[in-house]
Amino acid sequence: MNQDEFFMSKAIELALQGRGRTSPNPLSASIVVNDSNIVGSGFYSNNNDNHSEYYAIQAAGENTKGATLYTVVEPCFNNLKDYQCSNIIKESGIKRVVIAIENPNPNFKGKGVNFLFENKIELKVGVLKKEAEKINETFIKYYSTKLPFINIVYSMTFDGKTSTSIGDREWILSNESKNKLHELRLTYDAVMVGVNTIIRYNPQLNCKLVGGRNPIKIILDSYARTPTNSKIFIKNNSENIKSNVIIVVNNYASEEKINELIAAGAEVIRCSDEDSHRIDLKKLLNILSKKEITSILSEGGGNLHFSEINEKIADKVSIFLTPKIVGGKDAPTPVEGEGISLMSSAIEIKNVSYTSLGNDLFIEGYF
């Protein structure tokens, strides 16, 4: 690892502190280095906040003269707002800027780099690009396709069951795995489940990490069957914000039931196929994208997961494999639906990685 990579890895580590708070903007952080010493740093943490370049330069003070600024995402440039960070960098006397990735947002992409280049600031773009893309994978997908990134997540036993045949799934995961699941809920804008998951398990779907913000909860519920006393409606006391529940119904769901859900605190969206009772997932993703929901953690059940995979809208799969066996042919499995007939047509998962979490194995891969 050379010096540029070393300081960029520090910036990427720092950027992760903004996890769950930057959407729809990417994760970024900046470090000012003068004479091989870090003299200022900052990370981006929320949408009303200054950007990381501003904090790093403020902290460095006079030490910016002749220094190098490392920043994960290209500095912003916007004609309407005094060129923002690109101009702050120019005014600070920084001599060299090292960038991991261009801004994935097409409104900013390439503009900061051009401005710095025109102002004769030494530039290096693409240092630890893969690592910076990985922490920003959901935003890159959102800005390049205008659709949310979908991560299918499930826990299963060694025999491939997500609960016992009578629907018990308490204590299926190690504490390390539970922590990882809550980290995912913190990182993603929303979690999505089918109504049977709500009726069968009554999950709260909150992020239980200290100080963690809760994801928006999206329930696919064709006939508005979500019980109004479900735990998803419980408000988060620590942040004192209204819980954010979106219930998606078809065109045939009863007005009366819909009004009950609205009274319980939900936003209800009607979104079905023209001539069937099915919820149209692609149409739904377009609606959610316009609400600036950039990423969705899909937490089941098996029919929803099969639809997401079959309709090619899923990007990633995250699996908690736990060393238990429950058996039972009626115990649910993570991907159900009608299935694929021939093994030669099976969906291949790419770039698979494996991590130990306590006694569990955490597996991630991409579609």
Ligand SMILES: [Zn+2]
């Ligand atoms: Zn900026």
